[in-house]
Amino acid sequence: MNDRGHGLDGDHPVRTSCARSAGTHTETAPRCSGHLGPDCGVPSRSGTGAHPPALLSQSFRPYGPMYRGGDRSLSGVPVNRVFSGIKKISQEDSVTTLSKAVESFVRDYPEADTTEASYALTLRRCAKTLGRDRPAADVTGEDWHDVLIELWGQRSANTWNRNRAAVKTFLGWLGDAEVATVKLPALCRARKVVIDETKAIDPEELQHLWDPDAVGLRERALWRLLYESSSRAEAVLALNIENVDLKARKARAVIKGGRTIWVYFQRRGAELLRKYIGDRARGPLFLTNRRPRDWRTRPREDFAPDGRRCRLSYDRAEHILKAYAGITLHILRHSRLAYLAGEGVDTPMLMAISGHTNPATLHRRYARPSGKAVTRLFNKLEAME
Structure with a gap:
């Protein structure tokens, strides 16, 4: 032991406060059980010969939490000065940051997996914009409104309403x-949805x-x-390989509201899926080509068995379709039902x-015949005249 003292496994140097230091400790105080070394003479406040458990969770200092009740530390420095840094750390750790609040909400949210995934995506984007380490209590309603405008103010009424609902539910959870x-x-406010009867594609x-x-x-x-099954994109992207029966051409999916149903597809869809799955036996059905930026916040079930890629x-997925064809994922479902x-x-x-x-x-949203279907009907009527 040098003149700086000893530490736990040699990692944390301790000032000269053991029994070898002249007059540092009294002989009447109970001794440590030895987790700081056989010569440690640091008194135990509990009288059991062991330091409080809280002490073991932080780097040891001879003027640690067990001396908080005294007026002076062993080194002669006033306790309120010695512990100012430790108290500050404890207070910072106790603050509920926006990121922590969002992850707690996602874990506790009782709704269906698809709704939970949608809400998690919205709230994590909001937290990133507002500041993940910002205290949740410091974010005002106006701040939330501003971030909604920034991220989705120019999007469709359906998109705005969906993300606004996620934030509103989260704020209610913060209050509870x-x-x-x-x-x-x-x-x-929620925006009025105007139905476009011309967006179905033949x-x-x-x-x-x-x-x-x-x-x-x-x-x-x-x-x-998506097209053959007429399913929602959220449900299809949440599928795992284990949920898909290629022979029967169906997949077990959890849809909006938490219901579990079979979604069916046709021969061409089954052939493409068989090629894409290859020799994979489990894990997310649709994967990213590389590890995404937000992989640290993804749940374990979103990773492929090799851990290199995540669920798409x-x-x-919508960005890719828009860049190629200028349409959204939902248009495929809408067009198929129409x-x-x-027919x-x-x-x-x-x-x-x-x-x-x-x-x-x-019938109000989807089951509307396309323009070409109406044209075919008119051609048949003209042929009958």
């Missing part, structure tokens, strides 16, 4: 958890999406599966395919 009482300002106009010379295998498999995110309705498929079958439980919603 007694972290902060924050509400969105009155001007942060099958002939989608053929370029399956072109093997222009589109990669992953995108062709994903887009074909909704935002990335085509089936135009005379009845309502119960459409509901079974789409997963809808309310026929009014199905």
Whole structure:
């Protein structure tokens, strides 16, 4: 032992405060059980011959937490000066940052996996913009409104409403958890959704999406599966290989509201999936080509077994489709349902395919024949005259 003292495993130097130091400790105090070395004479406040557990969780200092009750430390420095740094660290650790609050909310949220994933994506983007290490209690309702405007102010009414709902639910959870009482300002309203009856695309106009010379295998498999199954993109992207039965041409998916249903696809979709899956036996069905930037915040189940790639995110998948074809992932579902309705498929079958439980919603939003379907009907009527 040198004149600086000894430490735990030689990693933490301790000032001369052991029994070899002249007059540093009294002989009446209980001795340490030896976790700081056989010659340690640091008295134990608990009287059990061992230092408090809290002491073991931080780098040891001879004027550590066990002397907090005294007026002076062993070195003669006033205790309130010695512990000012330790108290500050403890206070900082106790602050609920925005990042911690978001991750706690995601873990505690009781809704379906698809809704949870959507909310997590929204809130993590907001936290990144507002500052992950910012105390959650310091973020005002106006701050949340500003970040919503910045990220989704120019997007569609559906996108705005979805992300606004995520933030509103999160703020309610903060209040229930007694972290902060924050509400969105009155001007942060939901927007009216205007239905566009012309956005359905005929099958002939989608053929370029399956072109093997222009589109990669992953995108062709994903887009074909979305179109043939008429499923929501969130549910399809959440699929694992274990959920897919290629022989029966169906997959077990969790859809909006937490319901688990079978989604069905056709022969071409099954062939593309078989090629894309290859020899993989488990893990996310659709994977990124490389490790994404936010891989540290991804849950364990989003990683491939090799740990190198992650589940393909909704935002990335939509960005790729928009860059290539100028349409959204949801247009594939909308176009397929409109085509089936135009071909005379009845309502119960459409509901079974789409997963809808309310026929009014199905007919109001999706089951509208395309322009070409109307043109074909008129041609038939003219032929009958």
